[in-house]
Amino acid sequence: xxxxxxxxxxxxxxxxxxxxxxxxxxxxxxxxxxxxxxxxxxxxxxxxxxxxxxxxxxxxxxxxxxxxxxxxxxxxxxxxxxxxxxxxxxxxxxxxxxxxxxxxxxxxxxxxxxxxxxxxxxxxxxxxxxxxxxxxx
Amino acid sequence: xxxxxxxxxxxxxxxxxxxxxxxxxxxxxxxxxxxxxxxxxxxxxxxxxxxxxxxxxxxxxxxxxxxxxxxxxxxxxxxxxxxxxxxxxxxxxxxxxxxxxxxxxxxxxxxxxxxxxxxxxxxxxxxxxxxxxxxxx
DNA sequence: TCTTGATATGTTATGTTATTACGCTTGCGG
DNA sequence: CCGCAAGCGTAATAACATAACATATCAAGA
Numbered sequence: 001x002x003x004x005x006x007x008x009x010x011x012x013x014x015x016x017x018x019x020x021x022x023x024x025x026x027x028x029x030x031x032x033x034x035x036x037x038x039x040x041x042x043x044x045x046x047x048x049x050x051x052x053x054x055x056x057x058x059x060x061x062x063x064x065x066x067x068x069x070x071x072x073x074x075x076x077x078x079x080x081x082x083x084x085x086x087x088x089x090x091x092x093x094x095x096x097x098x099x100x101x102x103x104x105x106x107x108x109x110x111x112x113x114x115x116x117x118x119x120x121x122x123x124x125x126x127x128x129x130x131x132x133x134x135x136x137x
Numbered sequence: 138x139x140x141x142x143x144x145x146x147x148x149x150x151x152x153x154x155x156x157x158x159x160x161x162x163x164x165x166x167x168x169x170x171x172x173x174x175x176x177x178x179x180x181x182x183x184x185x186x187x188x189x190x191x192x193x194x195x196x197x198x199x200x201x202x203x204x205x206x207x208x209x210x211x212x213x214x215x216x217x218x219x220x221x222x223x224x225x226x227x228x229x230x231x232x233x234x235x236x237x238x239x240x241x242x243x244x245x246x247x248x249x250x251x252x253x254x255x256x257x258x259x260x261x262x263x264x265x266x267x268x269x270x271x272x273x274x
Numbered sequence: 275t276c277t278t279g280a281t282a283t284g285t286t287a288t289g290t291t292a293t294t295a296c297g298c299t300t301g302c303g304g
Numbered sequence: 305c306c307g308c309a310a311g312c313g314t315a316a317t318a319a320c321a322t323a324a325c326a327t328a329t330c331a332a333g334a
Contacts, residue, residue, distance in 0.1 A: 066203040080210030131253030
């Protein structure tokens, strides 16, 4: 099996660097965190990072966490998810757990059809403490 | 019945002004939007607005929309909701529809117990087009 | 080959959102 | 009256994001 952090070969240099930074991180990184990690590789301006992030998110290789203004690599390396993804964000250790739930997705779909609302994208973020950090408390 | 935009009487001046601004708005407002609306009432600094918003959100009188970095008055004026609230945000007209769904909440609860994750707060935001704006397209 | 268009890049400047730090004021219980 | 908690005012700054403009790279088609 391929390494879980292999990266598609058709990424541009900047996209590859940014995805690499996300893959090597334990937790979410802000665009400026990423920039700082990549100054040694020649990146100088926020826009270089934001542009790469846009593409990565568009392709499902990374996700934006709205409630943190930060980004994570997609956890599902080989078949980047379609549809609704939920994130559980631990306030203790900062780790993020990514999951999908068909029931929730259906339920939202039902609401949307009832209302005539055309869904384009959904963000779902749970803040709290992971098992390890609850234990530690 | 009371006016739908009545406001609790124990708010401070700044809190009242900020909630008033949200209540009179068609859609979400950023903190700086609110500040601009309230300069005539003596507000001068972002912090005055952020402090009021913190309290209002804490009391459930207003909600923060993470994906917009903006705020709305709670739609459910008299019994401010507990638990999970979802928001459908129209990219066309900017209006926000607020709703609760017990099934989704249960489903998340199940996931959380299975993982030992202690949920503190959940944000759920659907972006898309409302019926009116789909029609108009 | 040449040109054209799409995509990516680099750089500067600026816009937008949010917080830190500090000090004063107000109201209330002891 | 004192002390404390909550609120307020102000200035400065931090953190997040985009606009505007110029240049580069490369593949498809005349």
